[in-house]
Amino acid sequence: MAAIILEKFRTHNAREFIADFTSSNKYIFIGRSQSWDDDNDPPSPANSESEEIRTFEDMIALKRVANTSVSHGLVRHNWTQGTVYDQYRDDYSSSNLTPSGASNFFDGRGYVVTSDFKVYKCLKTPFSGGSPVGAGSGQEPSTTSTTIPQTTTDGYMWKFMYQISASDVIKFVTNDFIPVKTLGAKTSVAGSIGIFGQTGSTDGSAQYSVESDAVDGAIYRYIVTAGGSGYRNASNSDTFTTDIAVEGDGSGAVVTLSFTSGVLTDANFKDNSSFGSGYKRASLPALTSALSNFNAGSGASVKVVISPINGHGANPVEELGGNFVIVNSRLEFGDGSGDFPTDNDFRQIGLIKNPVKSSDGTISSEGTMTATNKITLDDASSISVDDIITSDTTNNASTKRARVVSKSGNILKTITIANGGGEYVDFAATDDVFKNASGSKITDVASSGVDSTHPEMTRFTGQILYVENRGPVSRAADQIEDIKLIIEM
Numbered sequence: 001m002a003a004i005i006l007e008k009f010r011t012h013n014a015r016e017f018i019a020d021f022t023s024s025n026k027y028i029f030i031g032r033s034q035s036w037d038d039d040n041d042p043p044s045p046a047n048s049e050s051e052e053i054r055t056f057e058d059m060i061a062l063k064r065v066a067n068t069s070v071s072h073g074l075v076r077h078n079w080t081q082g083t084v085y086d087q088y089r090d091d092y093s094s095s096n097l098t099p100s101g102a103s104n105f106f107d108g109r110g111y112v113v114t115s116d117f118k119v120y121k122c123l124k125t126p127f128s129g130g131s132p133v134g135a136g137s138g139q140e141p142s143t144t145s146t147t148i149p150q151t152t153t154d155g156y157m158w159k160f161m162y163q164i165s166a167s168d169v170i171k172f173v174t175n176d177f178i179p180v181k182t183l184g185a186k187t188s189v190a191g192s193i194g195i196f197g198q199t200g201s202t203d204g205s206a207q208y209s210v211e212s213d214a215v216d217g218a219i220y221r222y223i224v225t226a227g228g229s230g231y232r233n234a235s236n237s238d239t240f241t242t243d244i245a246v247e248g249d250g251s252g253a254v255v256t257l258s259f260t261s262g263v264l265t266d267a268n269f270k271d272n273s274s275f276g277s278g279y280k281r282a283s284l285p286a287l288t289s290a291l292s293n294f295n296a297g298s299g300a301s302v303k304v305v306i307s308p309i310n311g312h313g314a315n316p317v318e319e320l321g322g323n324f325v326i327v328n329s330r331l332e333f334g335d336g337s338g339d340f341p342t343d344n345d346f347r348q349i350g351l352i353k354n355p356v357k358s359s360d361g362t363i364s365s366e367g368t369m370t371a372t373n374k375i376t377l378d379d380a381s382s383i384s385v386d387d388i389i390t391s392d393t394t395n396n397a398s399t400k401r402a403r404v405v406s407k408s409g410n411i412l413k414t415i416t417i418a419n420g421g422g423e424y425v426d427f428a429a430t431d432d433v434f435k436n437a438s439g440s441k442i443t444d445v446a447s448s449g450v451d452s453t454h455p456e457m458t459r460f461t462g463q464i465l466y467v468e469n470r471g472p473v474s475r476a477a478d479q480i481e482d483i484k485l486i487i488e489m
Contacts, residue, residue, distance in 0.1 A: 011323050014322060020353075021066075028062065028350070029349065030348065031347075032346060039347070039472055042347060042469040055348065056460050063331065065351075070325060070328070074177065074178050075176065082138070084109070086100050090307075116163070117164040121159040146160070146209045147213045157220070172326045177326060179326055182315045214310060217250045219282060230262050232297065238262040242290075245285075250276050252274070253276025256269070257302070339369060341405055350465075355458070366456070369455075373416060374451035380409070385404050388417075389434065390435075397422075398419075399425065400427050413454075414427075428450060429446070
């Protein structure tokens, strides 16, 4: 049985994932202060239960992601002088590839972002000399008409889609990805959700007008598939232009055909009032009868390119293939009154859903949470970050073991780690403290040295959705880390 998962299934999954940020609590987390075997070559995360346990074990702190900090994403294609871009067609497939070699419009080079962060869809690539690839772009698009595409001097035709706001540039733009959203101006665009989780709501940008002004079934592009020969007009000239009404289930579209030496060489919409509307199926009448002259020639054919449902610009997420999700979080200084240590580095980031608070066993909605213990020693002068402290040197099932993540005077933030018996046992008041499970006792846990409010997260709760291993990221008290997770659906 022949079947296919459509591209819209991927954008649907991305949309559902984004919507879930409103109905559940998701957190960016950092972890892994200790070194990898090779910090210059971190291992790829494994999709296994044991790896998940280790990720929980190494977790340091969590910060909740606001629903305004998540967006659909697109692969970034900067407009570049001389690059050949893929024109929109309604019939790309594995047997009819784009000029860049993609089997669909979304995976090719069919859109660009300009130097001022305007996003355009390519409706026409100029072809010359029978080239199957087309000519390189020579002029950056710039106009922002919500209804009329821009035809640049190089022969390209561009449809303005939206402009990325300054705030979204900061949140979501990377070297490789840009954000995209659908505001839902068209009521027929079911379930359209932008980065704000809104449906049918303007954000004050021009995009809402672009969506609103999109014309369902308008025709902007005609492709000459065969030039034929022998065409002449009523004046017996073999070089001429003529206007022909498009046939189909819509109305109002008129195409201007250009003939040179009896050969059909070009086909374009007549003017800015001749795009028509309502076309889902369209064709040109037979040119012989349409020309109605004594020698109409033969062999010419034209493909009419049908616009996406609801029109170009009505639903940028689906039109451009927004099947990536961009999640942004900024770790600012010590964030959360010190939940995020600034005296150590981290090597792992990830996304977790619905972690549970240790204080009351409910799903956390806190802005930040620490996953570390907080203990005070009588004397921590010989302890450094990333040291292992233990309650004895036997490392049996009752041994208490912890990794030091942060240190301030005699106060330590630690992560409890498994002992030789596979148990996680937290330090208690007055416990002996050894360093790296060797030598003699160096100090004790102070009599009131265990902070019962830490960790704020219940160990091993929540669903880890995404994990990324990196080289060491050093933190400092005056430093901000801007984290952007890119998730492909």
